[in-house]
């Protein structure tokens with residue numbers, strides 16, 4: 391497919407070139423089943439960062455790295471001033487797919503390469519960014535890098551954060567060599583658009599190609615620590631037990647009950663749980679587990695949190711154990727800029743794609759950029775709604791459609 395002689399509005403990305411970059415990045419940290427494990431600031435993350443930065447430089451972008459390791463590549467426009475930015479993340483969860491985050495960054499590079507090949511210079515500068523630790527799976531909260539970028543989390547606090555493996559963000563940044571010197575939040579951003587796989591089942595089930603994302607639901611992550619009394623599993627009468635494992639599992643079961651009772655968009659997940667001493671014949675005296683609650687409605691999300699804590703207090707008292715809890719992440723629902731949502735929807739239509747408006751169930755860097763500039767997102771279908779799973783898959787035709795919507799949306803915003 392050649393863009394020779396085409397006007398900006400007729401430009402199209404090169405899907406095979408984009409697919410090749412997705413495959414090349416997906417080979418770094420690859421795990422059986424076609425997935426990827428590149429936990430934030432791991433050696434695999436560093437290797438992925440090095441590859442993407444090398445592509446940024448090959449495309450002539452001027453690359454800056456800030457104090458939390460966010461990387462921004464800028465392509466100058468004919469006018470000075472804040473760039474229009476495309477971005478996402480390239481860190482993954484432990485059982486990640488090759489599209490979550492990576493697609494938005496690599497599609498941004500594909501847009502740059504398409505414009506370079508067509509010798510088109512936009513009025514506003516363009517930028518492509520990847521933000522540190524979007525996933526929050528190793529270091530809480532998620533969207534950490536973009537939250538620092540928009541001034542929502544002090545850099546020092548982020549650097550001091552200790553991860554699930556006992557090392558700090560700051561130490562890991564130094565180890566991987568991405569503790570940059572650029573001030574956080576530079577450059578300021580004129581508008582931000584993120585292409586991302588939906589990670590849910592809606593577009594695939596409805597046979598729709600593009601999601602014009604209206605906003606992101608609220609997120610509440612809490613870590614509970616329950617302390618009981620370890621004792622012999624065989625000799626201890628039930629009435630004499632103070633079983634931390636039982637209380638943890640009861641709270642996990644109740645989280646599911648809360649989601650069922652509230653219905654609608656309410657979701658609840660206990661994704662991480664560890665018991666001690668974690669032995670078949672010893673009553674657990676220690677349990678640490680996480681509860682992820684989300685809802686598009688802030689008031690209902692607060693009600694879910696209230697019910698969870700009320701139940702935890704009640705069941706702990708009844709079992710004679712104590713518990714403490716700490717907040718790992720808490721973000722209210724975010725609405726994207728209506729003009730950007732309209733633009734994504736109209737652009738998808740103009741390119742002949744089916745499109746629908748929808749919320750995002752997952753958190754994204756776009757929800758942080760929305761604090762400092764008009765922001766929006768473009769979704770493409772996740773087959774079977776599968777994500778955070780090695781079987782995550784999006785068809786190349788949908789990737790091509792999404793990347794072309796990104797190209798034309800960025801051109802509109804930068805012209």
Ligand code: HGY
Nearest residue numbers: 524525526532752753
């Ligand atoms: O948890 C999330 O929604 C995102 O994947 N960080």
Ligand code: MN
Nearest residue numbers: 490491524754
């Ligand atoms: Mn993501």
Ligand code: MN
Nearest residue numbers: 483490525778
């Ligand atoms: Mn993710």
